[in-house]
Structures are given as C-alpha cells and as structure tokens.
Amino acid sequence: MKVLIVGDFFIKPSIVQSYLKRELGEGLKFRTIEWKFFREDKVSYKGERSRLGVREYAGSPEDLAREVKDVEILVVHGAPVTKEVIEAAERLKVIGCTRGGPVNVDVKAATERGVPVIYTPGRNAEAVADFTIGLMIAEARNIARAHASLKSGRWELAYNRYENLGPELHGKTLGIIGFGRIGRKVAVRAKAFGMKILVYDP
Template sequence: MHLYLVDDGTLTAGALRRELPAALAGWPVTVTVLSMGLGQEGIEPLPGHEKGVKEFYGSPAELAGKLAGADILVVHKAPVTQEVIESAPRLRLIACARAHPVNVDVRAALSRGIPVVHAPGRAADSTADLTMALLLFLARNMVETCRLVSRLGAGAWQYDCRSRLEGVELAGKILGIIGFGQVGRRVAVRAQAFGMNLLVHSPQVEPAEILAAGGRPVTLEELLSASDFVSLHTRPAPEKIGLIGAPQLALMKNSACLINTARGELVDEDALYRALKEKRIRAAALDVLISEPPPPDHPFFTLPNVVLTPHLGGKTEAAPMRAAKIIAGEIVNFLSGKPLRHAVSIQA
C-alpha cells in the first residue's frame, strides 16, 4: 500500500508529515512525500465546470504526473481535479486536511468509487476564539484606541481622550449568529460566558437544538433588526452569495457591528462599504474577503470603522495538528476496514 502526501509548504502539511509516520507505524504502508511548495493560490475555480475545485495551491498537471503508484492520496490545499484522479489508477482513498475539501473534485472521486475524507472542525475552536477577539475589539473601540496611542503617545491618557474611547459591555447585548455549525456553536458558548443573549438563524438546524444551546431560533430579518453584533458562520452556496447585502444591512441598528470569519462571498462588499462610510452601521470586523489578498486600493483600507485580519481563523498551533490527527485516524479506519467517520457526500 502506497500513501502519497503532498507537502505544499503549509503548516498543516508539516503537521501531516510529522503525524502520519507515527500513526501508521505497524501498517504495511509506504509513505512518499511530494514536495510541491506554495504556488499561486487559485481563488476562482479552474476553467471549466468539470474541474470542480477552488482555493488551491499548485498545478493539477504537475501533480497528475506523479501519482501513478498512489493507493492513498493525502493533501491539504493541492488541487485534486478529475485529471489528477484519472492519473492514479490504483487510487482507493483521498484525504483532504481541510474543514471543507473545496480543492477536491468530490464528484469525480465518488464516480470512481473513491471515498473522500476531510477534517471537519479542525479550526472551529480557533475561529471561534478569533470571532470573540474581533467582537471585543469592536466593542471596546480598539481600532481608535491603538490609533490614538500611536499618534498621541502619553497624550492618549488624558481624560478627554479616554472619554472618546468609551466602549460597550457585552453582558446583556444581543449576538446574532448566522449558521449554527461547528464554529457557530462554539461562538455561542463563548458569548454566553460574557453574558450575551443569542439569536440564531440556521434553517438546517432543528429549533430544539438551538434552544438547548441557549439560543433563540429566528428568521434572518428578525436577527438583523434586533442584534447588537451579527456574526457569520455559514458555508457559502450559490443562494448565499451576497447573503448580507444592502437590504440586510438596512435592517441592522446604527449601533450594530458585523463580524465575518466564515467566507468573503457571504457579504456584498460594495454595500458594506457604503453602510460603513455613511455610518448606517457602527463597524465591521472581517477576517475574510471576496478576493484574497485584496487589491492595494481596496476601499475598506480607507475606513476607520473596519477591522481587517488576513484570514487568520485557523492560524493557531492547534488547528494543523488537529487536522493531521483527524486525517491519520481516518486512514487507519480505512486500512482496518472500519467505517469512515468523516467521508464526504456528493453534496459537499
């Protein structure tokens, strides 16, 4: 049995290189590492709908030429297109160390009877932590605080200056959570520790589950109009592109803040820019944008009431190792004939 691991230079790939040999010790598996290095990230799908991948590093053609002997293929962000899958006649399992295997053509794999496993929840705690950090940053006016301290030095300690930095307490405030999956549920737990009240919009989740977790299930319109903070934790889908646009922003309080640590496509950035510039909402914190990296002249860079972070949701020391352990466990399940816990369906 030959396992091919694509090392694309990411921290997760490094964790896989460390974890897999130990996890597979005693199994008749030869591990081959293909070092391809970080290439230009493909933000858009490759030309042709049949390719079925996005958000990848590297060249499908380069990878396709190296997999003839692979029984198991393990990747982080390498593109596993139909071309790549067809180049590996012995392939029996594809493992992608991401929460959502968007760089794998799942349909092409399953059409050949090749299961695809992934690492759901690998960065859920990390992303929930960052969500709360951004929420606190907005609540306590940290953008303006840092700016004033940098500009005024000791002058920022003057009473009139500190009074301008008055923030809000979280206890009793309403947090609206859109999407109640792995991350949304963890955000709920953290927010309740601060004494926040929860509204949740997640149509795919049973209302009883939301109520049991301390939230109140509501429509999107109810959530937007009542929340002091709105946090996005839903997956992008064609019907969710621009989920938060001008009509939705118009429902929010002037004092409300928007936080997005999910996917940039969920927000109409032009509409958000106008709402922030005209102060129709108080502020926004965005860890994700439609185009990453953003162009140097992106209008968000000109706004004082927006916090931007460069897609840091999963950038902790724990997330890569968690992903590697999940993937290693699934490979052991496959080798031992046990059910795969994290196999992807055709809808993924």
C-alpha cells in the same frame, strides 16, 4: 502502503505525516511534497467549479499527476485533485483533503472510480470562534483604535473617558446568523461573557 502527502505553507506535510504515523501505525511508506504553488497570490478562487471540476486550488493537475502513479493514499491541502490526477493514480485507494470542504478535489470523478474522499469539516471552527470574540472585544472596547493612536506617538486621553471606554459584553445581546459549527462555538464563548444569545439559522 504508499502515502503521498502534498502540503504547503499553510499545512506542512510533516504535520500530516506525524499524525498519520501516530494514528495508523507502522507499515506506511511516506513521501512528502511541499506544494510551492499554494500561495495567497496564486490560488484560483472561483465561486463555481472550473472546467477542471475543482475550485480554490493552486498549481496544475499535470504537475500532481506526475507524482501519483503508484500512490495508494493521497493527502492534499491546496493541490488540484482532478479527474486527470485520479486516473493517473492507478493504485489509489483513498483521498484525504485537509480542508473544511474538498473543493479542490473532483469528488464526482473519485466516486465514479470507487475512491472515498475524506476531509476535515469544522477544522478551524475553534480558531474562527476565538477570533470572532476577539474582534468583538476589540471593537466594543476601542482596543485597536487606542493601539493605533499609541503607536503613532499620541496618548489620547479621550480613550480614558467613560463615554469612550465602550460597553462591556456582559448583559449585551448577540445575534448569530447561521448556527453551524462556528456559530455554536461562538455562542458558547459569548455565554461565558454573560451575553444573551439570539440565533437565526436559515
């Protein structure tokens, strides 16, 4: 079975290939492309799906369509899998998107063709929850401000004063709006700090 992995600077194709080899075993013929188009300054971030039926993508469907003719499994991160690409992949059996949602895949066109689309919901939930708690600590304890002051060559004794040390998280109440994958993981971490949790999930 022929597999094309289109990775980029964020998700390296070699990472996906090693995982697929481990999980699916031998018998797969891999080809990988590092999609140079997918850079922060080149991504098309559109709130609504474009006329191509996809959003948050980079590069052109024409470039990808030229690569997929005999591909049976197509795995992408930021490349646009449009109707044109799906039609060009004559032997396509499944599309994998290594993102939390397949926004850069025309799921409607894939469904009409009978090609399932798989993706990775909650892929970065652990990292986002960690970062959220990290920012809470940094803000509460003036870590970023004190660090910036020290880097600029000033030793601010004011940050040693009790009133400027900032509050401890223990015993404080954390309000979480949205209790999905990330919100739940933030709550678990906050509870470990001894915080009280209030949740609103609209």
